[in-house]
Structures are given as C-alpha cells and as structure tokens.
Amino acid sequence: MTHEKQIEDSKLPASHEYGGSDQEREIAVHTAPLASTPKGRWERSFPVLACGAGLFSDGYLNGVIGSVTTMLRIIYGKEYTSSSYKSAVPSIAFAGTVVGHLFFGVLSPAGSVGAAESTGELKKGHRNRWFILATDFQIDLGFVVSAFVPMLVVLATGENHLRAAWRICLALGALPPLSLLWLRLTSLQNQATGTEANFSAYSFGIFASSWLVFILPTDSPLWKSFGMATAINSFWLPGALLGAFLADWIGPKWCLVGGVSLQGIVGFAMTGAYSELNQPSRVAGFIILTGIxxxxxxxGPGDNIGLFASKLSSTPIRGQFYGVAAAWGKVGAFVGTYVFPLLIDAAGDDTVKQGQYPFWVSSSLCIFSAVVAFFGLPNVGQDMIEQEDERFKRYLEQHGYDTSMLGTKKFREETGSVL
Incomplete structure (x- = not known):
C-alpha cells in the first residue's frame, strides 16, 4: 500500500492539500491522530517490539538475582544467611534499578513509555494488548528464562562448581542488552516523541527457588529447585496474555481491580491450606496454586500498572512521570525482598508458618490494592495519550502560551521539547 493510499484511507489529507507554508503543513500533520500517520504495519509495530526487548532484559536481570542468592546461600552457608549479605545482593540490584528509572526517566522516555507512545499508532481497540505484550509479558518472559538458565547452568557445571555457576548466570544477563543495541539503533522515532512491578510479583518470583528448597526433599539436586521455579514463573505468561486482552475488552481499571481481588482470595486460601501443601508429595499442587x-x-497489576503510568500524562513529562512511578514500584519490590526474609525468620523453625506469613501479608496487600484502585484510578481509554496531550495544550493556552508553533521542527530545536 502506498503512502498516498494510507493517507486517503485514514482521512488525513496529503501534504499538497494543506494550505500555507511548509511549517503550517508540518503543524497540521503533527496534530493529526497518531493512528493517521502514513506508516505500514511493520513501521508501526517495530518500535513497540524494540522497547519490549529491553524489558525482557529487565525481567531476566531482576529474576536471576533470586537464583544467585540461593547459590550463594548454599556456597557460604551460615556465614551468608546469618549476615547482612543475605539481603544485600537483591538490595543492590534493586537500588541500581531504581536509580536507573529515575535517571533515564528524566533523561529520555523509558522502554514502557516508548511502547505506550508507539501503540498510539496502532488500531484502536488493540492498543492496550500490544502495549502489555511488549512490556509486562516481556518482563515475565525474562523471569521465566531467569529461572531456566540457572537450571541449565547448574546441570552443566555440577553443584560442586556453584561459584562459577552464579557468575555465568549474571554474565549471560549482558546478552539481551547487547542485542537490544541493534534494535534501538534501527528503530525510528514515533510521532509522539519527536519500562511496573508490584510487591508480590517481584518478591514471589525472586524467592521462588528459595521457598521450594523448603518443600522439596533435602537430598534433591539444586537444578530441580530451579526447574520448579521455572514452572512457577511460567504461570505468569498465560496470566499476562489473558490480562492483555482483558485490558482492551473491559478496560485497564476493571482488569486491575478484578485480577488483584482474585489474587488476594487465592492467597488467603493458600494461607489456610499451607499445612497440607507443605509436603514433598504435594509439590505439584503447591506449584499449581502458587502459579494461579x-x-x-x-x-491485574502486573499488566496494567505500567499502562496507567505511561498513559496518564502528557508527552513532555511522560518519561519523568513513568520513571518516578516505576521507581516506586521497584521500591515496593525492594521492600518485599527485605520483608519476606524477616517474615520467614519470624516464623522460627515452623516451616508451615514460614510459608503462611508471606502469603498472608501479600494477600492482604492485594485486597488493599484493589480498594485503592477502585476508588483512586480513572478509566483509561484507547486515545488517552492524545487526550492528555490535548489537555496539556489547552492548559498552556489558558495560561497565555502561544501553541501555534507547537509540533514544528523549529519549535523542537529552539526549546528542546519532544512535542
């Protein structure tokens, strides 16, 4: 399909049909709906996919810390578990992530921000699902791979060489960012421009391999623990996929409220039945219920918190807005990695309570989150990005700013704005 045909189909007049100067034509094209831009399907979709590649790396690097922590605990024993090192490793990882979110949130639009703006050029009614598939689904896939890779590495090195194994697992995390470099260099800027985690999701994923050590027989090889963690993390993928479609069908707000409410109910049920689940012979049931x-x-929150954070602000501040929101999400995850070991320690030698306490706290927070989301979050439509930009433009005009040059190359060069 030619560009002229695409423009005709989208009811956007060709450049020669605009009156006035080249600058006026540029303004008219810039203020047209994003879905009307003369691009093919691949040109519209490629920036979304490129952003998703970076978030896969985010998921892997955050998830693999859990397996590394498990190996360090086995290597150093009480020297590791009885010291501050036990929480220092995941804490350092999350501290770096938070700083990165804040730094790049101010410096430029992060991965999720770029994906959100790119989906504005896609077909209405499908935008939320593609945003989620490029963001949360990629993070979840990274978490699954982050448990699968340590299983393969430990099988290859053997449990007598865990010092090499944990270093290999971390080193492999450099491959996705390197592959992303090519994608980002070849990705075009989208019309609008000129990365999401909650307490239970990150914390449960990071400690999945550690918890399974409690349930599996003491003589089970370590690779089985990582394999079980892979199985549990794999449940994230169908959840993210279902949520991607529900976000378009019923809206992000109701998808979030419904998902997190059901999560809390299942969590309370697991808390009550943990004494029955905490048996090596019933590890399959434990995996299924934990997976659900x-x-x-x-x-609920996994799919939609990033969507809210990246679509509820105008383009000039979207990167900063999302960066702060994502940093707070990582703070919640950091709190989870710090609190969960304390909850387990508070249970003493009672293995049942060691499993019940984290589920009880997380389930309570799920219900609390559902209430906050119900009363505090707005409904997000398919055109929210364009609506927020229009509101910002009206705000500027009401306060005496001249917006006639907004969107032109000259305006961006003089002001450094992305609008």
Missing amino acids: FMALGEV
Whole structure:
C-alpha cells in the first residue's frame, strides 16, 4: 500500500492539500491522530517490539538475582544467611534499578513509555494488548528464562562448581542488552516523541527457588529447585496474555481491580491450606496454586500498572512521570525482598508458618490494592495519550502560551521539547 493510499484511507489529507507554508503543513500533520500517520504495519509495530526487548532484559536481570542468592546461600552457608549479605545482593540490584528509572526517566522516555507512545499508532481497540505484550509479558518472559538458565547452568557445571555457576548466570544477563543495541539503533522515532512491578510479583518470583528448597526433599539436586521455579514463573505468561486482552475488552481499571481481588482470595486460601501443601508429595499442587496466584497478579497489576503510568500524562513529562512511578514500584519490590526474609525468620523453625506469613501479608496487600484502585484510578481509554496531550495544550493556552508553533521542527530545536 502506498503512502498516498494510507493517507486517503485514514482521512488525513496529503501534504499538497494543506494550505500555507511548509511549517503550517508540518503543524497540521503533527496534530493529526497518531493512528493517521502514513506508516505500514511493520513501521508501526517495530518500535513497540524494540522497547519490549529491553524489558525482557529487565525481567531476566531482576529474576536471576533470586537464583544467585540461593547459590550463594548454599556456597557460604551460615556465614551468608546469618549476615547482612543475605539481603544485600537483591538490595543492590534493586537500588541500581531504581536509580536507573529515575535517571533515564528524566533523561529520555523509558522502554514502557516508548511502547505506550508507539501503540498510539496502532488500531484502536488493540492498543492496550500490544502495549502489555511488549512490556509486562516481556518482563515475565525474562523471569521465566531467569529461572531456566540457572537450571541449565547448574546441570552443566555440577553443584560442586556453584561459584562459577552464579557468575555465568549474571554474565549471560549482558546478552539481551547487547542485542537490544541493534534494535534501538534501527528503530525510528514515533510521532509522539519527536519500562511496573508490584510487591508480590517481584518478591514471589525472586524467592521462588528459595521457598521450594523448603518443600522439596533435602537430598534433591539444586537444578530441580530451579526447574520448579521455572514452572512457577511460567504461570505468569498465560496470566499476562489473558490480562492483555482483558485490558482492551473491559478496560485497564476493571482488569486491575478484578485480577488483584482474585489474587488476594487465592492467597488467603493458600494461607489456610499451607499445612497440607507443605509436603514433598504435594509439590505439584503447591506449584499449581502458587502459579494461579501469580498469574492473577499479572492479569491485574502486573499488566496494567505500567499502562496507567505511561498513559496518564502528557508527552513532555511522560518519561519523568513513568520513571518516578516505576521507581516506586521497584521500591515496593525492594521492600518485599527485605520483608519476606524477616517474615520467614519470624516464623522460627515452623516451616508451615514460614510459608503462611508471606502469603498472608501479600494477600492482604492485594485486597488493599484493589480498594485503592477502585476508588483512586480513572478509566483509561484507547486515545488517552492524545487526550492528555490535548489537555496539556489547552492548559498552556489558558495560561497565555502561544501553541501555534507547537509540533514544528523549529519549535523542537529552539526549546528542546519532544512535542
């Protein structure tokens, strides 16, 4: 399909049909709906996919810390578990992530921001699902791979060489960002421009391999623990996929409220039945129920918190807005990694309570989150990005700013704005 035909189909007049100067024509094209831009399907979709590649790396690097922590605990024993090192490793990882969110949130639009703006050029009614598939689904896929890779590495090195194994697992995390470099260099800027985590999702994923050590027989090889963690993390994928479609069908707000409410209910049920689940012979049931719990977390907050954070602000501040929101999400995850070990320690030698306490706290927070989302979040439509930009433009005009040059190359060069 030619560009002229695409413009005709989208009811956007060709450049020669605009009156006035080249600058006036540029303004008219810039203020047209994003879905009307003369691009093919691949040109519209490629920036979304490129952003998703970076978030896959985010998921892997955050998830693999859990397996590394498990290996360090086995290597150093009480020297590691009885010291501050136990929480220092995941804490350092999350501290770096938070700083990165804040730094790049101010410096430029992050991965999720770029994906959100790119989906504005896609077909209405499908935008939320593609945003989620390029963001939360990619993060979840990174978490699944972050448990699968340590299983393969430990099988290859053997449990007598865990010092090499944990270093290999971390080193492999450099490959996705390097592959992303090519994608980002070849990705075009979209019309609008000129990365999401909650307490239970990250914390449960990070400690999945550690918890399974409690349930599996003491003589089970470590690779089985990582394999079980892979199975549990895999439940995130169908949850993220279902939530992606529900976000378009019923809206992000109701998808979030419904998903996190059901997650809390399942979590309370697991808390009550944990004494029955905490048996090596019933590890399959534990995996299924924990998987459902985590999948519902993806249907609700996992899929939708990034969508809210990246679509509820205008283009000039979207990167900063999302960066702050994502940093707070990582703070919640950091609190989870710090609190969960304390909850387990508070249970003493009672293995049942060691499993019940984290589920009880997380389930309570799920219900609390559902209430906050119900009363505090707005409904997000398919055109929210364009609506927020229009509101910002009206705000500027009401306060005496001249917006006639907004969107032109000259305006961007003089002001450094992305609008």
